Amino acid sequence: MNDPPVAIDLFCGAGGFTQGLKNAGYEVCWAIDSDAAAVEAYQENHNHEVLPEDIRGTEPETDGPDIEPGELDLIAGGPPCPSFSMIGRSKLDSLEDRGASEDERNLLYRHFLRYVAYFEPRAFVMENVPGLLRDTAIVETGVIQQLLPVDPADESAEKRVGQEVPVPDIILDEMRSLGYHADWQRVDAADYGVPQHRERVFFIGVRDNDELPDLSRWATHREPRSDEETKMRVRSEPGAFTQTPQTSLTKEEALPPFEADRNPGEPYLTVADAILDLPPVSPDGEMPPVQATSYTLPPVSPYQQWLRDVPRDETWDEQELRNHSCRWHNHLDLSIYKLLGHGVGWNIGEVSQELQPYRDDVFRDKYKKQNPAKPASTILAHIQKDGHMFIHPTEARSLTVREAARLQSFRDRYWLPESRTKAYRLVGNAVPPRLGEAVGVAIRKGVLEET
Incomplete structure (x- = not known):
């Protein structure tokens, strides 16, 4: 039996990408992140080294994993680029005397490429937000050589010095200067079995003699073709709703496996498929309570059963439920929440400013109730501030x-x-594990197992 491909995860966060790669058959042996809470979560979920450091202060040859250059199969990661996000750009531009272009985190991707340059993996994948595709930058003399070794005879990276060019072109020039065939692909997580519309850009690089995988070929889900296909899937196996111990569904039983050129695919997983089995909670703390620590219903959909991950020979009512507590809301918020229909969002200009919680020169629409018959809207890190964009259906x-x-x-x-x-x-910053798995499978089957 062949050994699993070996990967490392840069800017690992809570470990969503790592979990996806593990599900895809990789051995992830090392990770790095500077966020203490992310490192704690990563360590709780993954049993290998995670370096709690700012990557800008590290050297791959001394601080990285104990792996020789050329022996690593994959480097994965998602360097934060706040100005590439619409919310990130608005937030930075609203700060006095500071614009998004001045935020040094925009250059973190170069530190990702430092590790690529040193370890020379067979492939790499870098995740980012679609806003990056709209950004431009002035190419400065020598800027690429600041962090990366570049062949002096290769003028492609410096050919547009002084010109304003798309950021993706600059990034691809730098990737290709390292000897990789590289390009970017834009995908929606809902196409891969995530119950959420979440568009992301993946830069993938492979050695010049390898062919880039086409991520769209590995999609498992699609737009529903009828109202019937938007209904929550209900478990139908014998004894599905009994109290007797039963083995949890495997991923393959709850979600279709990743196979190239699947046709026609399954209808999108919806908000109902994902969360409507969870017990009710409320901000007032009476009935329902503020927090629920146990399940009150069995999982209704196959996806819910897979999510619960009940240990073998246990029943669903014996399992502890964690992180299911309601934040406090004022009466104005609660009143507005009740007014909204499923999937409705109020936009600036449509209602009085008194009903808007945000500045109208920074944010556009910010009250949104999730539609149970559709995938959720994009879960953002902004959910830590308030939940107006993420109202329960x-x-x-x-x-x-x-x-x-x-x-x-x-x-x-x-x-x-x-x-x-x-x-x-x-959670808002994470790569969805299911999406990470899709990308990992596409690279493993399309690149690593083909050479």
Whole structure:
């Protein structure tokens, strides 16, 4: 039996990408992140080294994993680039005397490429937000050589010095200067079995003699073709709703396996598929309570059963439920939540400014109730500030951490901090494990097993 491909995870966060790669058959042996809460969550969920450092102060040859250059199969990661995000750009531009272009975190991807340059993996994958595709930058003399070794005879990286060019072109020039065939692909997580519309860009690089995988070929889900296909899937196996111990569904039983050119695929997983089995909670703390620590219903959909990850020979009512508590809401928020229909968002200009919680020169629409018959809207780290964009479809409140995690495809036994603020941020910033798995399978089957 062949050994599994070996990977490392840079800017690992809470470990969503790592979990996806593990599900895809990789051995992830090392990770790095500077966020203390992310490192704690990562360590709780993964049994290998994670370096709690700012990557800018590290050297791959001394601080990285004990692996020789050329022996690593994959480097994965998602360097934060706040100005590439619409919310990130608005927030930075609103700060006095500071614009998004001045934020040094925009250059963190070069530190990702430093590790690529040193370890020379067979492939790499770098995740980022679609806003990056709209950004431009002035190419400065020598800027590429600041961090990366570049062949002096190769003028491609410096050919547009002084010109304003698309940021993706600059990044691809730098990747190709390291000897990789590289390009970017834009995908929606809902196409891969995540119950959430979440568009992301993946830069993938492979050695020049390898062919880049086409991520679209590995999609498992699609738009529903009828109202019937939007209904929550209900478990139908014998004894599905009995109290007797039973083995949890495997991933393959709950979700279709990743196969190239699947046709026609399954209808999108929805908010109902993901969260409507969880017990009700409320901000007032009476009935329902503020927090629920146990399940009151069995899992209704196959996806819910897979998410619960009940240990073998246990019943669902014996399992502890974590991170399912309701944040406090004032009466104005609760009243507005009740007014909204499923999937409705109020936009600036449509209602009085008195009903808007945000500045109208920074944010555009910010009250949104999730539609149970569709995938959720994109779960963002901003959920740590308030939940106006993430209102529960049937209860007058915002989503709990556990509900947000499920919409990101984290299973219920995946450890997250008890602090809601920290947990919301980690969940909102994470690569959905199911999406990470799709990317990992595409690279493993399309590149690593073909050479």
